[in-house]
Amino acid sequence: MLQKLSEEKLIEILEVGSREFAEKGFDKASMKTIASNAGISVGVLYKYYANKDAFFSACLEDSLKVLSDKMEEFLAGNVTPRQRIELILCAAIEFSKKHPNVIRMYHEITSGSFSEKARELATRIEGISAKTYRDYMTALKEANLLKEDIIPEAASFFFDNCLMMLQFSYNVEYFDERRKLYLGKLYDDDKELVRQLMMMLDGALLRRD
Amino acid sequence: MLQKLSEEKLIEILEVGSREFAEKGFDKASMKTIASNAGISVGVLYKYYANKDAFFSACLEDSLKVLSDKMEEFLAGNVTPRQRIELILCAAIEFSKKHPNVIRMYHEITSGSFSEKARELATRIEGISAKTYRDYMTALKEANLLKEDIIPEAASFFFDNCLMMLQFSYNVEYFDERRKLYLGKLYDDDKELVRQLMMMLDGALLRRD
DNA sequence: TAATCTCGTGAACGGCGGTTCACGAGAAGG
DNA sequence: CCTTCTCGTGAACCGCCGTTCACGAGATTA
Numbered sequence: 001m002l003q004k005l006s007e008e009k010l011i012e013i014l015e016v017g018s019r020e021f022a023e024k025g026f027d028k029a030s031m032k033t034i035a036s037n038a039g040i041s042v043g044v045l046y047k048y049y050a051n052k053d054a055f056f057s058a059c060l061e062d063s064l065k066v067l068s069d070k071m072e073e074f075l076a077g078n079v080t081p082r083q084r085i086e087l088i089l090c091a092a093i094e095f096s097k098k099h100p101n102v103i104r105m106y107h108e109i110t111s112g113s114f115s116e117k118a119r120e121l122a123t124r125i126e127g128i129s130a131k132t133y134r135d136y137m138t139a140l141k142e143a144n145l146l147k148e149d150i151i152p153e154a155a156s157f158f159f160d161n162c163l164m165m166l167q168f169s170y171n172v173e174y175f176d177e178r179r180k181l182y183l184g185k186l187y188d189d190d191k192e193l194v195r196q197l198m199m200m201l202d203g204a205l206l207r208r209d
Numbered sequence: 210m211l212q213k214l215s216e217e218k219l220i221e222i223l224e225v226g227s228r229e230f231a232e233k234g235f236d237k238a239s240m241k242t243i244a245s246n247a248g249i250s251v252g253v254l255y256k257y258y259a260n261k262d263a264f265f266s267a268c269l270e271d272s273l274k275v276l277s278d279k280m281e282e283f284l285a286g287n288v289t290p291r292q293r294i295e296l297i298l299c300a301a302i303e304f305s306k307k308h309p310n311v312i313r314m315y316h317e318i319t320s321g322s323f324s325e326k327a328r329e330l331a332t333r334i335e336g337i338s339a340k341t342y343r344d345y346m347t348a349l350k351e352a353n354l355l356k357e358d359i360i361p362e363a364a365s366f367f368f369d370n371c372l373m374m375l376q377f378s379y380n381v382e383y384f385d386e387r388r389k390l391y392l393g394k395l396y397d398d399d400k401e402l403v404r405q406l407m408m409m410l411d412g413a414l415l416r417r418d
Numbered sequence: 419t420a421a422t423c424t425c426g427t428g429a430a431c432g433g434c435g436g437t438t439c440a441c442g443a444g445a446a447g448g
Numbered sequence: 449c450c451t452t453c454t455c456g457t458g459a460a461c462c463g464c465c466g467t468t469c470a471c472g473a474g475a476t477t478a
Contacts, residue, residue, distance in 0.1 A: 004455075025321050027236035031436060041457045042437080052436065110383045111320045112234045123386065130390050147412060154405035157391035158371070161378075165370035174319045177332070181339050182366035196363035203356060204413035213425075240466060250427045251467080261466065 005044065013038045013045070017059040022104035026056060026112055057117040060109065063102040064125045070095055071128055075136060081145050084136075085201050089194050092163050096170035103171040133160055140206075147207050155205055162201065214253065222247045222254070226268040231313035235265055235321060266326040269318065272311040273334045279304055280337055284345060290354050293345075294410050298403050301372050305379035312380040342369055349415075356416050364414055371410065 005013075016038040020029045031052055035042045049055035074088055096103055109122050133156035140146040146155060169179040180187045186196075214222075225247040229238045240261055244251045258264040283297055305312055318331050342365035349355040355364060378388040389396045395405075 025236070027234070028321070030434085032434095043439085043458065044456050046437065047455070107320060110381065111316060112237070122383070123390070126387055126390060130387075134391070147408065150405060150408060151395070153392050153395050154402065155409070157388065158406065158409050160391065161374035162367070162370060165374055169370075172319065174331070178335055178339075179366065181332075181335060182343070182369065183362050186360070186362050193363065196359060197367065199356065199359060200364070200367050200413035204409035208417070239464085241464095252428065252469085253426050255467065256425070 005040070005048075009038075009040070010048070013040065013048075014059055014062045017055060018063055018101045018105060021056060021059055021108060022101035025108055026052075026114070031055070053115045054117065057115065057121060060105055060118055060121055063099070063105050064121060066099055067095075067102055067106075068125055068128050071132055074132055081140055081206055082198070082202055085205075086194065086198050088163070089166070089197055089201075092166055093170060093190055093194070096167050100171045103167045107168060107172050129160060130156065137205075145207055147205060150205065158204065159201070162197070166197070214249070214257075218247075218249070219257070222249065222257075223268050223271045226264060227272055227310045227314060230265060230268055230317060231310035234317055235261075235323070240264070262324045263326070266324065266330060269314055269327055269330055272308070272314050273330060275308055276304075276311055276315075277334055277337055280341055283341060290349055290415055291407070291411055294414075295403065295407050297372070298375070298406055298410075301375055302379060302399055302403070305376050309380045312376045316377060316381050338369060339365065346414075354416055356414060359414065367413065368410070371406070375406070 013034075017029075017034050020034050020037070023029075031045055032042050034055075035045050045055065049058060070091065073091070074084075077087075079087065106122070106125075109118055114122075134152055137146060137152035137155040137159070140155075141150075141152050146152070165175070168175040170176065183193065186193055222243075226238075226243050229243050229246065232238075240254055241251050243264075244254050254264065258267060279300065282300070283293075286293075286296075288296065315331070315334075318327055323331075343361050346355060346361035346364040346368070349364075350359075350361050355361070374384070377384040379385065392402065395402055
């Protein structure tokens with residue numbers, strides 16, 4: 001052969017890996033299975049990645065890239081705060097449905113003890129969204145649109161908490177069942193759920209005019 | 210010997226197990242380590258529990274009992290809705306600090322594929338809090354204290370999401386770091402955090418008077 | 419006291435999964 | 449066409465972990 005793995009093959013490997021990790025979690029995912037699902041031998045996996053941990057990090061990085069791209073859209077465009085919240089909520093749900101593995105992998109590193117590398121990656125992406133939200137909340141504050149007495153740090157923490165649980169609720173099996181349990185017939189009505197969340201977040205964060 | 214393991218020993222085993230599972234997660238926790246930390250042999254663990262899964266379920270059940278006991282306090286006492294929210298927030302944080310392993314084990318089953326038994330346990334406790342919160346929100350609605358247009362199902366989902374993230378933020382290592390990242394100097398000020406969350410939840414859920 | 423029973427012990431087993439490495443297929447170079 | 453080099457292959461290795469079971473220490477019983 002002397003053919004290095006093609007570009008597409010390398011991408012495929014990362015995709016197969018992400019799927020495996022997202023489905024089974026880090027520990028239960030097996031390098032052998034990943035290799036065979038990607039149609040390569042285990043050996044080559046270790047030619048490209050030092051070990052399971054490094055491979056996981058690569059999959060994670062690949063996944064998180066999509067997420068952080070999305071993040072930049074959040075502050076773009078000139079809309080009212082209320083509209084922006086609604087846009088973000090919709091984007092979060094839409095993103096969830098399009099990239100379930102990203103959220104699942106994110107959730108995965110949330111538990112378990114991971115390598116420095118994985119830690120660092122997660123912290124980096126977390127740092128991006130933290131800063132994005134805090135900047136946004138600070139801007140709201142300065143425009144006197146944030147609720148009285150609420151400080152931007154707490155507001156962005158609160159806001160991201162809500163988004164994170166929303167994403168988990170749409171992707172992680174356990175949280176999905178929980179969502180059904182809580183929402184009942186609202187489970188299938190994304191539109192109405194967004195409307196409800198909107199009203200609550202609005203009331204929580206924005207000054208009454 | 211012919212001494213059955215003493216009552217205290219049995220309790221100690223569950224505690225050691227819970228700690229181990231909470232710290233390392235189900236997969237990385239080792240039956241041998243648990244046995245040796247509890248000062249018994251592996252064999253006896255298998256005399257009392259059929260396998261690792263069953264032992265995990267027992268630890269989980271032991272932990273969740275504490276949680277569901279706490280739950281009943283939530284609706285007790287005659288206080289205003291605002292006061293009740295504040296009480297629950299404080300209780301959540303206090304509980305987190307007192308029983309870190311409970312939250313961590315709960316978080317653990319949230320990921321990974323678990324046995325029917327573990328699933329069932331989690332669903333049961335989830336069911337209790339879901340019902341508790343929904344009943345409470347329904348009561349608020351009927352008393353005309355819930356915000357206009359908000360339906361109890363969505364409100365209780367939202368509320369529990371906030372509480373859950375709060376608990377994770379105080380116990381699960383990853384979320385704890387994230388909390389520090391978001392809150393900055395507010396990280397050490399529980400009182401102020403509760404005050405801030407209070408204001409936001411109040412605004413999100415309760416009718417303005 | 420001798421026989422029997424109970425129950426904790428921990429070495430041993432089996433299997434699995436991450437990781438390695440000797441191999442060989444085939445491209446490149448002469 | 450032969451040599452050399454590249455790089456994917458997958459059997460083999462190793463360590464770990466859940467699980468088992470033959471054993472024996474001590475309690476019970478007769």
